[in-house]
Amino acid sequence: MSAKDKKIYIAGHRGMVGSAIFRALEKLGYSNLIGKSSIELELKSQKDVEQFFQVEKPDIVIDAAARVGGILANNNYPYPFLMENLQIQNNLIDAAHKHNIEKFIFLGSSCIYPKLAEQPLKEESLLTGPLEPTNEWYAIAKIAGVKACEAIRKQFGKDFVSLMPTNLYGPNDNFDLNTSHVLPAMIRKFHDAKMNDHAPVTLWGSGTPMREFLHVDDLAQAVVFVLENRMENHLYNVGTGTDLTIKELAELIQHTVGHNGNIIWDSSKPDGTPRKLMDVTKLREAGWEAKISLESGILETYQWFVKNISKLKEIKIS
Ligand SMILES: NC(=O)C1=CN([C@@H]2O[C@H](COP(=O)(O)OP(=O)(O)OC[C@H]3O[C@@H](n4cnc5c(N)ncnc54)[C@H](OP(=O)(O)O)[C@@H]3O)[C@@H](O)[C@H]2O)C=CC1
Ligand SMILES: C[C@H]1O[C@H](OP(=O)(O)OP(=O)(O)OC[C@H]2O[C@@H](n3cnc4c(=O)[nH]c(N)nc43)[C@H](O)[C@@H]2O)[C@@H](O)[C@@H](O)C1=O
Secondary structure, rough: OHHOOOOOOOOOOOOHHHHHHHHHHHOOOOEEOOOOOOOOOOOOOHHHHHHHHOOOOHOOEEEOOOOOOHHHHHHHHHHHHHHHHHHHHHHHHHHHHOOOEEEEEOOOOOHHHHOOOOOOOHHHHHHOOOOOHHHHHHHHHHHHHHHHHHHHHHHHHOEEEEEEEEEEEOOOOOOOOOOOOOHHHHHHHHHHHHHHHOEEEEEOOOOOEEEEEHHHHHHHHHHHHHHHHOOOOOOOEEOOOOEEEEEHHHHHHHHHHHHOOOOEEEOOOOOOOEEEOOOOOHHHHHHOOOOOOOOHHHHHHHHHHHHHHHHHHOOOOO
């Protein structure tokens, strides 16, 4: 069977990451892709996941399903960020193992690394120090996923790989101001303020933390690369290798959107980790690197936001 005819299940295919992976594979001619919404398949249910694997028998699984959110959502809802992520990934990883899936790609996040780890963050820094408190719940779930895939690889020699992307953005992002990450939040806040006679925009924290941003279509290319190659290691960072301060990001988005008002920094909101720049040497040496500049990525995402403003998703957490 040609690789492009293999049955590939993309868990979370309606989300920002899953939909980008789906688009990328479709464009390359992969003809047997499956996705299920959370209404069609509740991934927290072990029974339902097991039944799905029995019926569908996928060859390859990409896990882009998770409880995801920005700094405030992570800080305010520790239980779902820990428990839902453990449940979803445990069910998928264990079913993939039992059903002898030939390749499994697990998506985690740069927050798995210790808060004060040496920068740029190398894969070897995992479990060398305390985590950032605003997202330790989510990070612990993701670390468990990385370790489960590593254990299966070590004990059974199976091709289970974990990718740790930096902060992502792009089409189908979450623009809900209570639960979103900073980049979509800034697009929405500056756009709404521009429409409101260039009213002031309130942003969170001090503006001094540094973050690295990767366009989700670049991440999708990294996933395709890992899908098409037998990787030497179990864990790879995915990023651009460059970062900027939150204040610099605000200025870039303000300029792109065309807002002329003031920016107010709300110091009652958390800054989170001071810096989390990825060392992407391992994946670059294997043959992948990011291509989309932050400037062009933000412009394209802003255009997508304006076009889709009436049908944006709202992510509520309880
Ligand atoms: N966004 C970011 O900045 C970053 C994301 N990542 C990782 O990328 C992955 C995807 O994130 P992203 O695309 O941003 O997240 P989204 O919130 O956009 O998408 C998550 C997807 O997971 C599905 N899902 C969530 N819970 C369940 C459930 N209980 N049962 C079935 N499906 C479920 C949702 O399905 P439905 O829509 O049908 O409800 C949704 O499609 C995650 O693993 C995340 O950790 C890593 C680094 C940064
Ligand atoms: C991907 C990653 O995402 C999260 O970590 P984070 O990077 O800290 O999250 P963030 O994007 O929400 O914020 C980045 C910075 O930006 C500042 N900030 C300013 N103004 C707004 C604002 O309006 N909204 C938000 N959300 N942040 C704002 C904010 O105060 C912070 O200093 C984790 O959930 C973690 O689990 C994870 O994996």
